Amino acid sequence: NAGVTQTPKFRVLKTGQSMTLLCAQDMNHEYMYWYRQDPGMGLRLIHYSVGEGTTAKGEVPDGYNVSRLKKQNFLLGLESAAPSQTSVYFCASSYEPVNQPQHFGDGTRLSIL
Amino acid sequence: GQQLNQSPQSMFIQEGEDVSMNCTSSSIFNTWLWYKQDPGEGPVLLIALYKAGELTSNGRLTAQFGITRKDSFLNISASIPSDVGIYFCAGQAAAGYNTDKLIFGTGTRLQVFP
Numbered sequence: 001n002a003g004v005t006q007t008p009k010f011r012v013l014k015t016g017q018s019m020t021l022l023c024a025q026d027m028n029h030e031y032m033y034w035y036r037q038d039p040g041m042g043l044r045l046i047h048y049s050v051g052e053g054t055t056a057k058g059e060v061p062d063g064y065n066v067s068r069l070k071k072q073n074f075l076l077g078l079e080s081a082a083p084s085q086t087s088v089y090f091c092a093s094s095y096e097p098v099n100q101p102q103h104f105g106d107g108t109r110l111s112i113l
Numbered sequence: 114g115q116q117l118n119q120s121p122q123s124m125f126i127q128e129g130e131d132v133s134m135n136c137t138s139s140s141i142f143n144t145w146l147w148y149k150q151d152p153g154e155g156p157v158l159l160i161a162l163y164k165a166g167e168l169t170s171n172g173r174l175t176a177q178f179g180i181t182r183k184d185s186f187l188n189i190s191a192s193i194p195s196d197v198g199i200y201f202c203a204g205q206a207a208a209g210y211n212t213d214k215l216i217f218g219t220g221t222r223l224q225v226f227p
Contacts, residue, residue, distance in 0.1 A: 004155070042117070042201060042217025043156070059214055090155050100146060100205070100215060104155025 002026050006091050006105035013081045013112045021076040021108050023091030031094045032074040033058075033101050034066060036087040043090065049074055081112045119202050119218030127226055132189040134221040136202030144205040145185035146215070147176050151198045159200075160187070182207070192225050199223070 004025045013019055023032065030051050035043040035058075045058030049068040063085060065077045074093075078085060089108045092101030119136045126132060136145070144163055148156035160171050162178035162185060169176055173190045185204070189196055202218040 040219060042119075042203070042219050044217070045214055059216075092155070100144065100158075100161065102158050104157070106154050 004091055004093055004103050004105040006089075006108050008108060009106070010109045011111070013078075013110065015081060015083060015112060017081050018077070018079050019081065020078075021089055021091075021110075023074045023076070023093075023105060024072055025074075025091075025093040025103070026072065027093060027095070027103065028071070029093035029095050029103070030071075031101075032068065033092045033094075034064070034074065034076045035090045035092065035101075036060065036085075037090060037107070038087050046076065046089075083112050086110060086112045117202060117204060117216055117218040119221055121221060122219070123222040123224070125224045125226065126192055128192060128194060130192055132192055132196070132223060133186065134200060135184060135186045136204070136218050137184040138204060138206075139183070141182040141207040142185075142204040143182075143207045144215075145176070145178050146203040147174075147185070147187050148201045148203065149198050150201065150220075156201060189223075192223075194225050194227060197223055197225050 007022045033048040034046040037043050044060050046064050047066040049055050052071040055066045067075045090104050092104045094102040146161050147159045150156040160169050160176040165182050166180045167178040175188045177186045199220040199222050201220050203215050
């Protein structure tokens with residue numbers, strides 16, 4: 001009964017380093033999403049996917065890339081981390097309808113120095 | 114881009130009191146959603162609204178889709194300590210920029226004192 005699992009939970013990077021955040025869901029959901037949450041702001045959509053092999057840009061996609069090679073996994077990559085990408089990242093999934101996330105992971109807290 | 118104004122920003126109430134919070138938009142929305150976020154966890158979907166005027170309950174929670182389609186309200190009756198958290202509204206615009214994206218409000222932080 002895992003739901004949506006995000007790894008890692010915490011990470012500290014130096015400016016310019018790269019890393020990948022992993023999201024896994026065991027509910028056979030078609031739709032998956034990556035959000036970032038910053039203090040005083042609501043969640044903002046980075047990228048999303050409507051099915052295996054598909055990805056689409058959200059509200060704030062710059063500096064991030066994603067891949068959905070398997071239905072249950074949605075990866076978020078930072079190729080060259082910047083301090084402005086310090087945030088809490090949430091992955092979410094839903095069965096339907098699209099763009100209405102129903103299940104969120106517990107977040108990845110990322111700090112970039 | 115679209116913006117959602119959520120108010121109040123924070124509330125401090127006594128256990129047993131009722132709570133009201135709202136979300137307003139500058140444009141018409143097709144969908145309103147309400148989420149709750151506990152510390153250190155991801156948001157949890159509480160209620161989804163799809164029609165103007167719709168009133169939906171989930172236990173002690175009741176949410177309404179405003180008839181102007183530019184606002185939504187969430188009420189919590191007889192609050193208890195576990196209601197503590199941040200409540201987010203989210204909406205999907207009917208027209209204009211980003212109509213296929215969900216836009217989140219900035220949250221209402223609720224504290225309940227025994």
